[in-house]
Amino acid sequence: MSEAKSAADLLRHLHRLHRQINDLKDRLSRGPRQIKAGEAAVAACEKACTDAAEKLKKARLAADDKQLQLKTREQRVEDTQAKLNTASSNREFDALKEQIAADKQANEVLSDEILEALEHIDELVEKTEIVKENLVAREKEHVALTQQVEERTALITPDLERVQAELTEVEKELPPDMRQEYQRIIKAKGEDGLAPADGESCGGCYQTLSPQIMNELYLNNHVVCAACGAWIYLPEDRKLNR
Known part of the structure; x- marks a missing residue:
C-alpha cells in the first residue's frame, strides 16, 4: 500500500x-x-x-379579619339594642332603630363577603393540593431521569474512552508531513475539517470539484478543498483498487 493510499484510507478512518x-x-x-x-x-x-400556600394564608387571614369584623359589628348591634330600653325620647329611640337597621344591613353584606371568602379558600385549598401533587410527580420524574442519565453515562463513557484511544493510535499512523497540518485543521474545524467527496463536490461545502481534483481522489489521495479548506477523501465505496 502506497503512502498516498494509506493517507486517504487513514482519513476515512479518522473521520x-x-x-x-x-x-x-x-x-x-x-x-x-x-x-x-x-x-x-x-x-x-x-x-x-x-405561591399557592402564601395565597391560601392571605385568604385565610382576610377571612378571619372579616369574621372578627362581623363579630364586632354584631356585638355593636346588641349593645345598641340594649340602649333602646333606656332611650330618653322617641327621637333617640328612632335614631337607635335606624342605626340598628343600618348595622344589620352592613352585617348582611359582610356575611356574604365572608361566604365568598370561604368559597375562595376552598378553591385555593384544592389548587394547593394539585400543585403539591404536581411537585411530588415532578420529583419522582426527576429521580428517575437522574438514574437514567447516570446509567447512560456509565455505558457511554467507556465507549468514548475506547474510541478516543483508537483515534490517538490512528493519528500516529499519519505521515509526518501530514500530521501537523491535520492537527491544525482539526483544532480549527473539528470533524468538519475532513469531508468525503459527494459525487463531484466537496461533502463539507458542496463546492464543485475540478476533474483534476477528482482524478487525485480516484488515485486514493486526499486533496484540500479550495473553498472551505477541508481535507477531501474518496468514500470507501468509490475508491479504485490498484
Whole structure:
C-alpha cells in the first residue's frame, strides 16, 4: 500500500472516529442538560407550591379579619339594642332603630363577603393540593431521569474512552508531513475539517470539484478543498483498487 493510499484510507478512518466521538459526546452532554431542565421543572413546582400556600394564608387571614369584623359589628348591634330600653325620647329611640337597621344591613353584606371568602379558600385549598401533587410527580420524574442519565453515562463513557484511544493510535499512523497540518485543521474545524467527496463536490461545502481534483481522489489521495479548506477523501465505496 502506497503512502498516498494509506493517507486517504487513514482519513476515512479518522473521520469515522471523529464522528463517533462527537456523537458520543453529544449523547453524554444531553444528560446534564436533561438534569438541569428537570431541576428547573422541580423548582418551578416548588415555587408554585410556595405561591399557592402564601395565597391560601392571605385568604385565610382576610377571612378571619372579616369574621372578627362581623363579630364586632354584631356585638355593636346588641349593645345598641340594649340602649333602646333606656332611650330618653322617641327621637333617640328612632335614631337607635335606624342605626340598628343600618348595622344589620352592613352585617348582611359582610356575611356574604365572608361566604365568598370561604368559597375562595376552598378553591385555593384544592389548587394547593394539585400543585403539591404536581411537585411530588415532578420529583419522582426527576429521580428517575437522574438514574437514567447516570446509567447512560456509565455505558457511554467507556465507549468514548475506547474510541478516543483508537483515534490517538490512528493519528500516529499519519505521515509526518501530514500530521501537523491535520492537527491544525482539526483544532480549527473539528470533524468538519475532513469531508468525503459527494459525487463531484466537496461533502463539507458542496463546492464543485475540478476533474483534476477528482482524478487525485480516484488515485486514493486526499486533496484540500479550495473553498472551505477541508481535507477531501474518496468514500470507501468509490475508491479504485490498484
